[in-house]
Amino acid sequence: MPEEKNEFKVELFVKFLYPGIILKGDAYTYSGDKVWDGGTPFTNEIIHDLKEQGVVKIFYTRSKVAQKPSAENPMVSPQTIEKAVDISHEIEHAVSSKSIIPEKGVNEVVDGFINDVSSSEGTVLNLLELKEYDDYTYTHSINVCLISILFAKKMNYNEKGLKIIGVGALLHDIGKQMISKEILNKPLNLTRDEFEILKKHPIFGYELIKSQSSYGTLIQKVVLLHHEKYVGKGYPFGLRGEQIGEVAQIVSMADVFDAITSERVYKPARPYWYALSTIKKESGISFAPRLARAFVDDMPKYLTETEIFTKGGFVILNTGEVGEVIDYRFPQSLKPVVNVFINSKKEVVRYPIPINLEFDDSRNIENVVTDERILQRLNEIKDKILLKKEKAQYVPELEPEVIAATEIKPEEPVEIPAAIIESAQKPEQAQIDKDLFIDNETDLK
Ligand SMILES: [Fe+2]
Ligand SMILES: [Fe+2]
Incomplete structure (x- = not known):
């Protein structure tokens, strides 16, 4: 065919x-x-x-579904990815038949990924290829594994550390196999009770790894704590800051990045800029600030060859100002130079102001204009003002439609809505070995 x-x-x-x-x-x-x-x-x-x-x-x-930006020089070999998918099937089988997790295969896959990522000069992580496999849990776990290894490598983790983070990441959602697909595929409409069940997946995963593998406490910890948040509002325990440890936070960041940028049955894939901005906003809330900063600063160039914000595209700033992306220090920067020609009162300015966002901590890009009609109108206005096609003092007025389209709106939630999270029961009391939480992350860097 x-x-x-x-x-x-x-x-x-x-x-x-x-x-x-x-x-x-x-x-x-x-x-x-x-x-x-x-x-x-x-x-x-x-x-x-x-x-x-x-x-x-x-x-x-x-x-084809909406895909992540492609990589011309893929970092990871297709063979390793094939093997990872096969192993993911075997893991699923092991869970359902209550047999031992295929550790040898898992280790080989993770070693293969570490090897590929370590010899990755000038290449870009090829998360795209995983879209060819039609099961979110596999593609998600493999993506999270790859992103975690790459980030951990940039954070100077040694071989042992990379291995722990890689295996933990590959298995991080293994506990979801104990939860019905019905719940897993509708996180935007979950009832509170269903959310309480979903919240158990880190504990289910931890128990699975404890009973069906010989993996040690650090890998168990990654699986158990990958939904904990820096300020203590995560689950299952509501641990804070350093209690969570760095390895679980690395996997947690990779998890959020992949969840946002992947298509699901209930939501489209969001662009990379949006995922990176989310991680930045979650700095000090979900993630340790130094980790979030390192992720946003160092990772984009390894994640995509393409620009994060297209040159010539129109963006809306947190101030309500609207401008055109005209330049950037490097294409994957979240802080390009923007020529602002609509001010925060939604008035077209007489003289546009180029603002280098890299030197302006008070301004951020909040959204990107994608509506064709609005784009066309903004282009016309820009031409009139920037290129001074019309002389004299003519300054166009914005139509209500343009004003509405360039307003900063709260984004649609991409995962479980805050209201459900807020109404959830208090975190569980840890019935789990306290040794997991002591500072056991030594010799990993
Ligand atoms: Fe999870
Ligand atoms: Fe996940």
Whole structure:
């Protein structure tokens, strides 16, 4: 079956099919026989038949979803990623059959990632490739693993530290396998009770790792504490600051970055600038300030080759001012030079002001204008003012539509809404080995 531009092929090993799995397209064997309809749950019988016939792999094609910026020089080899996906299936199988987590395979994958990331001069992390696999939990865990290793490397972690962070990140959401897909796929409409169940996944994960692997306390700690927040408002325990430790915070930041920039059933993928701005805003709230600063300053150039804000694009500042991105010190900067031509009172100014945001701590980019009609109007206004196409003292007035579109609005939540989090029960009392929380993060750098 020829692959069209807008589609790509997703491969699946028959041994990992399970009754009830639904694929987004019709499934074929490599000899071209159609085996099952897309959108219909697989039955026990068809899986059995495929195995009987000796079919090892099937595939389906599906349309592309919004993707993360691509990398021309990918940091991670496709082979390592293939292996990571296979291992993720094996982990899932181990959890459901209550058998031992395939540590050898997990370690090999993490070693492969560390190796690729360590020899990464001039390359960009290829999170994009993971979109080819149609299961969020795998792609998310692998992405979080890659981002965590890369960030930890930049934070000078040694081999041992990278390994712990990598394994912890790959397994961070393993406890979600104990929670129904129904809850996992609707975090914007969760009831309070459902949220209470979801909040248990770090503890479920911790218990799984304790009972079904020989991984040590630091890896257990990453899994258990990846939803704790710096100010103490996270879960399961509401630990604060240094109690959480750095390794869990690194994975937590990678987790938030990937959650925001990934498409889910209930939300589109958000751009990199938005995820980075969120991490910056969460500095001192969710994340230790020095970690958040390092992430925002150092990571973008390894995450994307493309500009964070497009030159020539229009942005809205926290002051309400509107301007055009005209320059930047390096393309992945969150602080470009912006030529402001609409002031905070939504008046078009006579003389635009170029502001280098890097030297202006009081101004930040709050939003990017994407509406075609508004963009067109802003371009017209900019031409009139900036290029002085119309002489004299003519200053255009903004239409209500333009004013409304350039207002700073609170963003739609991308994960669990604050109201549900606020109404949630107090954090659990730790029934867990206190040794996990003592400062055990030595010899990792
Ligand atoms: Fe999680
Ligand atoms: Fe996660």
